[in-house]
Amino acid sequence: MARIIVVTSGKGGVGKTTSSAAIASGLALAGHKTAVIDFDIGLRNLDLILGCERRVVYDFVNVLNGEASLQQALIKDKRSENLFILPASQTRDKDALTMEGVQQVLSELDQLGFEFVICDSPAGIEHGAMMALYFADEAIITTNPEVSSVRDSDRILGILDAKSKRAEKGLEPVKQHLLITRYNPSRVDAGEMLSVDDILEILNIPLLGVIPESQSVLNASNKGVPVVFEEQADAGQAYQDAVARLVGEDKPMRYVKAEKKSLLKRIFGG
């Protein structure tokens, strides 16, 4: 059975799409057949982050409306033969996302032999976000070290526990993973930012990874190459570690401590 994993957060702009693209690519690079679905109907962006925006012909809504087959709409990634992208529609409204339609697409992906299906959720707790999380087996709760993001993550945890298919059917609960993104260790040291331990203590769910705030994320999105491909970059390596943990490997956390600065740098800033 395919592992259906939603990347969600409640709050907008915390790094869901960046993380969906990086994690899906990382899984594919590790040899797992992976599909990544953009549930952000009307605000398609995943295609841009994955650099396949010019190859979109059909989209998720076309498939749901029976205007294209799933195979026609899936875009094969140009970097990894194990990765396929189902883009969101740019124009039509999100009412096209029906429970039956989404279920049908997910079960077809399962039949096609996908090991992982990553669902990039839109922000908020409206219909699109609910559809993205409803069928999930696991959830990656993307959280920035900042009050409103942490609170929204807690809200989403409540929704996963109450409104997901697993909750409604009384099945084993959705497995929760915490992914902290845009982390800045030196601001944590300065007492200006919640630490990894603080967030873990508040939310109390298992930690999948900590992604540092990094210029490399912006560079990667400029190029349309997911940041896991930036092998020398801190954020790229942190996503690789998170992917390894997702498939059961044990990896120490990197980039959670501030780099030691020289005395001169500390005095004169920088």
Next chain:
Amino acid sequence: MSLLDFFRTTKPSTASAAKERLQIIVAERRQQGEALPAYLPQLKKDILEVLAKYVNADPNMVKISLEHSDDNLSVLELNVTLPDDDESA
């Protein structure tokens, strides 16, 4: 970090204020139990039906609550108020 910061020994930590505030609202949210299982209303109905076989059952007799006291521990509390003897069937 600026020259001034470097020599200032005690920095006020806004992060700890954030942590405290979040712990309170998260605890509140989790207590409210947005996560009440969907089966609770049905459970209550079934219990009432069984009770109705033996006593005059009235929906207010049964109170059910679920508390998460810990991560791995939930307590289902069931409170049944039985009517006075002379009212029983």
